[in-house]
Amino acid sequence: MTKKNDSTNWPGQTKKTTLRLAKWIILWVLTVAIVSFGAALFWGENHLINSLAILLNVGVGIGVIMAMINHLKKQDEMMQKVQLEAMGISLGVAIVGGIAFSMLDSTNVIPFNAEISYLVMIIAFTYLVSVFVNLRRYK
Template sequence: MTQPNQDNWQNKVKSNTLKMAYWTGAWLMTLALATFGPVFLWQQPTISHAATIVNLLVGIGMLVANHKHLQVQDELQQKIQLEAMALTLGVVVIVSMAYATIQGDQLLNVKDTLSNLMFIIGITYLIGVFMGRRKYQ
């Protein structure tokens, strides 16, 4: 790759990474608003529904930004991301089924299942990316 092409590619990666970060931040803010708005800011269900719809739309924007981010990465980075996502999907399916079994059998009173799963998703994905980078050093 010539230097101008390399610089162009690096600029695209940087630009798409920033766009993904902005969309992710916007999604987190709209999620917080939709979650905590009815508790602290308003009591009208119509506003809550609108906030949830906005969160869904911003989430779609975040998915598109993530897809574009993955498209401009090199093959190794794409492979690392794919392996991390596959690991995360597998862990989440297994853990969510365990949660369902525990709750269904009333073995434990597990609360905040969704927030626990979101934590597991984040940690598993980070571990998957870290392991992938170490594997391909």
């Protein structure tokens, strides 16, 4: 049996796409910081600069999505199944949780605004737990 080098074998390819995805996500977080802190500390409500900064954020966000698709394509079939199930659960939680959270806010049941950042955290947590549980299931 011949051994494959890092660029052609499964772990090598996965490591490469994971690193690429991580770089895109770091870049995306930086563009979020530019929009948030830039408006708060430097250029205020300058529409042109804010629009350009948000455009940059969306552009890099598209890069994140492409990197995520590439990352998923390089996974093997079982790992794709694990990821798909985790994403399905996360999507369900996002829709059900998001609508419920919004209604809690609109009916003033909760004393604070239903910020999207809470929902993003819930989705991320659900995704991580789902991947962990699915991986344990196949262990």
